[in-house]
Amino acid sequence: MTADHDADDKLLDDETLEKLQAMEARAYVAFDAGDLAEATALFGELIELTPELPNLHYMRGLAHKYLRDWPASLQDNLRSEQLRDAFDEASAWNAGIAATGAGDWAEARRQWTRCGITLPEGEGPIDGNFGVACVRLNPWSSGETVYMRRLDPVRARVENVPLPESGFRFGDIVLHDGASTGHRSHGERQVPVFNAMQRLQQSDMATHAVFVRCDGPEDIAALRALTLPGIGLVEDWTESVRHLCLRCSYGTPHQHDDDRGDDETRDDDDHWESERNLGIAAQGRTAVEKLMAVWTAAGRGRVLEAIEQREHPLPDPEPGQVWWLGHEEEQPV
Structure with a gap:
């Protein structure tokens, strides 16, 4: 190959790299703006061009997670794991969340075990005691915060009576995110607050x-x-x-x-x-x-x-809402 041809190949490579970098930047901008459909499309194009980069699969899996498309998110995170030489905790957690949302209990159990979490023995849904925490119902809407009893790392039963407008009920089993967005008081200690992702099982109450x-x-x-x-x-x-x-x-x-x-309550001895x-x-x-x-x-x-007694539907997130961030967070986890 002549020197001129070598120069053309290098120029083509540089142009391709610049194009990929620009597309990746657009994908992150879309994600950060809450345009998850655009983000998944752009990360998908990048994956077609450079399928061996694990972080692209992870980011598309993250976008699918916040779209609550559990099978797609699980597939992306599993591919992110396969392409890495070492254990990646973020991919494993998101794979565990997606597997739980999809009802793939064998995969969920595998991912939590890989994360070093001890689970009750058995198959199927995990029915453990992972303590008390708070959950923000409909974090893209009213964000009512209630207490819950955690059954596994990302599943819990609501232990308050939520306001009817939330669409949730006492005893509902909800899927929540794995990253805490803050803390609330529970007796003399602090417990984490998690964003609810969706209701998995409606209570009869x-x-x-x-x-x-x-x-x-x-x-x-x-x-x-x-x-x-x-x-x-x-x-x-x-x-x-x-x-x-x-x-x-x-x-x-x-x-x-x-x-x-x-x-403290609103009532006291004098009123x-x-x-x-x-x-x-x-x-x-x-x-x-x-x-x-x-x-x-x-x-x-x-x-x-x-x-x-009035029933209210569960509201869905709208495009452009970056509801998954805590008040002081700057980046998703």
């Missing part, structure tokens, strides 16, 4: 908004102590629900003008709000009516004003 009047906290305590068939949980929303700003929903500590702290808004998780309205009849008959000053 529908949410009933119940409006009552009573004379003191002992009346609510008596109601919560009642156990009747079909009742899952009674929660005093007047005490527990805060309308949180974005920083609060991510668990980032800061002060409001009227901030009393997460563990009791007699009008209470309750969230009751129950299998049906009849169970709630029976519960309230027992409660009102057992104490003076207890008044049932209304029982409401």
Whole structure:
């Protein structure tokens, strides 16, 4: 080959490299802007041209993850693992999340084991005790934060009665992200806050908004102590629900003008709000009516004003929302 031909080949290589670098830059810009469809398309084009680069598979898998396309995300992360000489924890975690979302329990168990996580023995869904944490429901929308009991590294059961507008229920099993976006108080300790990715299993405990009047906290305590068939949980929303700003929903500590702290209630010894808004998780309205009849008959000053039950759909994320970042994060993990 002549010197002129060598120069042409080098020029072509430089032009190709420049084109690939520009396309990769566009792919990252699209991802960072929340344009996940464009990002997956661009990373896909790059993979066709340079299929042996593991990070391109990882990034397309990350975009598929936030699109909640679990089979595609799993395939991308498995390919990212195959192309690497050493264990890559990020690829393994995202493969585990995607396998869990897809219901591929054998692969999910394999990935968590590779990450050094001890699991209960057996096959199928993992039913362990991974502690208490918080989950942000619909992080692309209202971002209501509730407590959950973790069944495995990224699956958990909701342990509060969420507001009806969230579309979630007490007892729902949700898939959450693997990276914490903050912390919240739970008793005397801090627990991580995770973004919910989607609901995997709906509870049969529908949410009933119940409006009552009573004379003191002992009346609510008596109601919560009642156990009747079909009742899952009674929660005093007047005490527990805060309308949180974005920083609060991510668990980032800061002060409001009227901030009393997460563990303090709105009621104190000097002031009791007699009008209470309750969230009751129950299998049906009849169970709630029976519960309230027992409660009102057992104490003076207890008044049932209304029982409401409305279903709301789960909202989906919209293009352009970068909902997966914590308040102080700059890059996805």
